[in-house]
Amino acid sequence: MTLLKRGLTRRRVLQTGMAGIIGSGVAPLMFTKGAWAQEFCNNPTGDTVTLGFVMPLTGAYADEGADQQRAFLLAVEHLNGEGDGGLLPTFSSKALKGNGILGKKVAYVTGDDQTKSDAGRDAARRMIERDGAIMISGASSSGVAIAEQALCQEMGVIYMAGLTHSNDTTGKDKKRYGFRHFFNAYQSGTAIAPVLGEAYGKDRRAYHLTSDYTWGWTQEESIKNATEAMGWETVAAVRTPVGAGDFSQYITPVLNSGADVLILNHYGFDGVNSLTQAVQFGLRDRQANGKDFQIVLPLVSDLMAQGAGEAIKGIYGTANWDWQLDDAASGAFTRSFGAKYGQPPSQIAQTSYVQALLYADAVERAGTFYPPEVIKALEGFEFDGMGNGQTLYRAEDHQCLKEVLVVQGRENPSTTFDVLQTVQKVGRDVADYDASIFEGELGPYDAALCA
């Protein structure tokens, strides 16, 4: 009797267990990595190669993360030869043939970094340890990007950073396995200062509100240095927590500070909220020191501009790319993205898409997935046809050198997406800088065994 009873119970447990597994949809995720020796981490041995995309799907930068995800999926489609091919025809390197990477079909896994370093690293580890991702890409916060980049260096997996604008990503915290296509705060300062000087005069007094983390710190420093060099004075620089939501307590003191320019070192929802609130407080209608009060948003994106609505009009900022650029590559990418998603891509979509393609191309040119060789193929790589003009992946710090755009919020937008206009394209020679102005070391090339 007991035997029978136990048998029944066990069967029942097995049945419910299997039903649970199938029902909850985890069956296709079963851990398949074998125990055979690998000469480097996650060497793809089957007929597919897995890329890992980590994005902020929740948190202060969730809008950016959603667009980033769209771009990654589009890149995978184009790498596998589906869709219209996007930037593959315009890209100056012709190594990619639309048959995957080295003949292997591109598969992908996605994860939410919650705009937090811990969660980002957790997601990246899941992709590397469980899903066998050979490359990790993503992040739209520099804090997260730096944390993930450090993890990838340890694990021996290449990290193609998404939107990260802090000087530290390719400065103090640069890593051999980390690469950044996006521009940085230092370049923003170089690009925007002359435009601001022209528009607002060279004797302004600036007040900074700064996101309290690596990106905010370095952008504040860069913009401060660049504007002070042309004669501006910095009244105060106040740090605000990321994702604060309400910035009124930080904006009120600006009114009586004696400043006549407010510089918002904020991004994502933070940028939208602080800008909207500053405008609602009537800052732009004020006069200070006998001049019109002005607001500057040094790093701005289409998504933020759309979110800010009326408030963005006339505001200056810098951007990595804009969908309205008139070169063939920008047009091709905008068409391809628009056809799939019914809206133009933002700058984070472009940088993420390009990063995925650049990685795939480097593997093709290296002829192997072996990371040290892929890294060497990316270092010093000169290319064009990706929407940013002639671009160099600098070997010394893994920073891309290319044009920087100074943009301004349109006064009379024709559509909801036509919110920013390019005021000036700052040439690569101007945006260039000496890599050695930032400390930090890239570290070794050695391929790790996934640890």
Added chain:
Amino acid sequence: MNIFYLPRRDAITLAVFALVVLTMPVWLVPFGAAYPGLMQKFAIFAIFAVGYNVLFGLTGYLSFGHAAFLGVGSYTAVWTFKLMTMNVIPAMIFAVIVSGLFALAIGFVSLRRSGIYFSILTLAFAQMCYNLAYSVLTPITNGETALQLTMNDPRVLDLMFSERGAGLPSPSLLGQGMSGIEAFYVVAVVLLIAFYIAQKIFVSPFGMMLRAIKSNQTRMHYTGFNTRPYALTAFVISGMYAGLAGSLLAATDPLAGAERMQWTASGEVVLMTILGGVGTLIGPVIGAWLIKYFENIFSGFNDAMLHHTFSWLPQGAQDVVVAITSKFVGEGWQLSLGLIFVLVVVFLPGGVMEGIRRFSSLFRNRREPGPTGALKTSPAE
């Protein structure tokens, strides 16, 4: 009497628990969770929850600030790595001591009140710690960017014996690397020791005293007991557990960020305990595993995977099913977790453990009394 003695029932629980924990790499495979990164998290957060339960489960004091001790443990451990040695043992010891001191200070003040006032006090202290770490003490904590190892850390003890390597060093245990599956086993063994200590506390006279505080503190006062030292001890012990968990987080991944101390993280451990079953030993562990599983696995699902999973359905139905389910996975993982939490609290107030007990009593055909009696609902404070 042997000081390591456990009642037979508890010894069996410990043995079964040890078996379950150590065979995780096998039985987690069908759930897609058998990779070192997540299994380490399972074990670490189990330690955190077990420790939290010593306070909440036994004394009934609902602390809303335990993440602060977790964070303090992490920061202490990373600083030990940076300043002294990459060996994890000193890091663990320092983390437990420092978080214990923090718990002593915070507990000393907070325990002057009970009930909701106590919860609010702990929440306030934790939020203070978070803000200190996040913006005020950035030279020590590196703020939102998180504290990390660098190439030119002093590492006094290590560098007395060896040269600097080319890359960043990684934490080690007596020369053994702390990474991947080895690190999981190290953490798992620590979890078993922590679990055993919690069992000893549960059956000890001290544990009895804590339960008495929970059931009727006023009566304790009338019978001449000063309850505060007992409650404070429980608070410090659970703070030390949290610090230990924090140091292990740093040992498996040498980085300490302020978000670990945020109030949401404190709330998470409360959820873990309630979801699993307050006052039971195993319950909080199950709660911790469930929450970490949702956070890590459900957030990783995307539409392509759902289409793959439901590919056996006809095209139209497949799209509908995917459109519905996709709201609950990926960025919607918190939604499904919230639903489960609501269902558990409404239908199984004793948490998952109550569910398991009801389920097993179905098979036994007769109702057995609860194992220790500790599961009986007691009046709220």
